[in-house]
Amino acid sequence: MHGHRTTRTAALLCAALGLTAAVGTASAAPAASPAPADRATALPSAPPVLVDCLWHPKVRPSAFILACGDGNSRLASLKWDHWDARSAKATGVNVVNDCEPYCAAGTFHTYPVVVRLDKAQPWKKDPRTQRYDRIVLEYPAQRPEQFEKVMTYPLWD
Template sequence: MRGHRTTRTAALLCAALGLTAAVGTASAAPSASPPTARPGASPVLVDCLWHPKVRPAAFILACGDGNSRLASLKWDHWNATSAKATGVNVVNDCEPYCAAGTFHAYPVVVRLDKAQPWKKDPGTQRYDRIVLEYPAQRPEQFAKVMTYPLWD
């Protein structure tokens, strides 16, 4: 009986030491978060998870439920004062309600401007405003041009 306890105790100790080593190694590893822009670099677009992005191919506008997002973004320019892209705004019509709704894609021109220091990293400039312009069809409740502040 004593030998069984000793073996079990040794196994538990090895498992605990292995877990401690793995946790120590993981916490000592460098962060996997994307690097922030250098001072003087072009501004960033901050996403829903507070990650800085430069020229993203996609961007979620409705962070809470994902019912409006930008996709297939092709950037014409991205500089210290503004950025411009074309793509599609994929919007849920929420008919009869959002969980049962249908997503529709609308061509859109995206403009970013009003670069400001980012509260999370004041050395990084981030775009503060997004303007969506619908050159053709648009969601029923949307104007031809929609302007939104961006989160900080």
């Protein structure tokens, strides 16, 4: 009789262990699927912005001031070919004051320009927002006398 009790105890113990393993596996299954917060981060984020002189974030602006202090260089008539998480590209004109004989009495001239933005980084004012960190201006024809054919500038944060 003692052997029968041992066999029965062993069978109950095996059944309990089997049930524990099944419950443990079933309860572990939901943890393996992504949590709602993980799904939210997988969604596409907003495109990067271009921060203007007044610290306003802009997407595809038609104009942009390059010389915030005096306004002697600005981009105008911007037409954006693309704007995405990696880069942006537009054509337009760079309106530049020649500052001759001095800036207040100077004349503004327009130069066709290709504008490229890249190096998206978190914006210090709002780290959840990506902002372009660099602007590259390429002059396909004439350009201001003191400018190179390609000018690269860091953008403010």
